[in-house]
Amino acid sequence: MASPKLSVIIPVHNESANIAPLCERLLPVLDRITPAWEVVFVDDGSRDDTLDIIKGISRTEPRIGAISFSRNFGKEIAIAAGLDHVRGDGVVIMDADLQHPPEMIDAFVERWREGFLMVYGQRTDRTDETRVKRGFAQLFYKLFARFGEIPLPEGAGDFRLIDRKGVEVLRTLGEKARFSKGLYAWIGFKATGVPFVVEERRFGTTKWSFRKLFRFAFDGIAAFSTVPLRIWTYIGFLISFLAIATAVYFMIRTLLFGTDLPGFPSLIVSIMFFSGIQLMSLGIVGEYVGRIFAEVKRRPLYVVAERVGGAAEDASDLIPDTDRRRRA
Ligand code: UDP
Ligand code: MG
DSSP states (O other): OOSOOEEEEEEESSOHHHHHHHHHHHHHHHHHHOSOEEEEEEEOSOSSSHHHHHHHHHHHOTTEEEEEESSOOOHHHHHHHHHHHOOOSEEEEOOSSSSSOTTHHHHHHHHHHTTOSEEEEEESOOTTSOHHHHHHHHHHHHHHHHHSSSOOOTTEEEEEEEEHHHHHHHHHOOOSSOOHHHHHHHHOOSEEEEEEOOOOOOSSOOSOOHHHHHHHHHHHHHHHOOHHHHHHHHHHHHHHHHHHHHHHHHHHHHHHHOOOSOOHHHHHHHHHHHHHHHHHHHHHHHHHHHHHHHHHTOOOSOOEEEEESSSOOOOGGGSOHHHHHHHO
16 A cells, blocks of 8 residues: 555534644644545534634645534434545544544554554543443443344444445445444454543533433444344243243132132232333334334435535535435
8 A cells, every 4th residue: 555545534513622632633643644634524513613613724724624514413423424525545533522542543554554444443441431421331332242233342432444445335334323333343344453542531521411322322232133122022921921820820729728818919010010011112112113214214314514625525415325325
């Protein structure tokens, strides 16, 4: 590989204070690797002056550009939009808040040149997060490892370099409820991790509320596992078996000793128990049906309101992905 073109995708949502410090650290790293780089910010419906700041930088450095969504579509979709618009042979995805040290890109590129098509940053700790959040994250990854269809590499997030081959495959995955980490693993290819320490968020606060994270976790599990659907069959079996056993027990008891007490409390308890189970399983089915509904509506993943700089000439994002797939 002579001097392959390198693209960087940075999803941003209200990150105005971070843009300049990020560029200050990122650009020297990119310049060192190749002059043929581009940075594409994906402005995910920011309400502050994030986009204006990017515009300002883009005027002096045309290799920096942006696409701006018409509203907030979420980080996962911002990444998908970025993948649609970059033209590099290698594509780096990173956060804007400097939690992903730009200097790591050197190491990513090195491994990429060795022949790995996917190089991911592997966080060595989660000390930057609250204990509750960390606990839930651990629980999620345990569940995913147990029930998910594919193993996720430990500590791997969105910070990574993907070869053009992988990017093209990712672009064909048009699902709406996106769980990127699962998709990266799903496409396969020769992959390796590079450990790194997550730095403190530079400015602002995390853009992920607890509710958003929970939604995200459910998307992840539901996209890569049907266990939540199937588990009810087993539970149903077990409960039916218990019910038959109890019925037999009461029958024999009544035959031998006659009725002593009308079993009012046990009746209420069992009715409540079974209603609960039924509602819960119905809810799980609903979650999946909801996802099927979202997929069959075939809405485009995102809507671009504005483009900045040379990035994002491609208009494919305005075409629903049915057409995009047909063209591909
Ligand atoms: N982000 C985004 N859209 C959102 C939420 C976040 O584009 O709806 C971006 C955000 O600007 C940042 C990156 O995703 O560049 C990671 O977000 P954050 O740092 O808030 O997540 P955390 O590091 O707390 O997981
Ligand atoms: Mg962050």
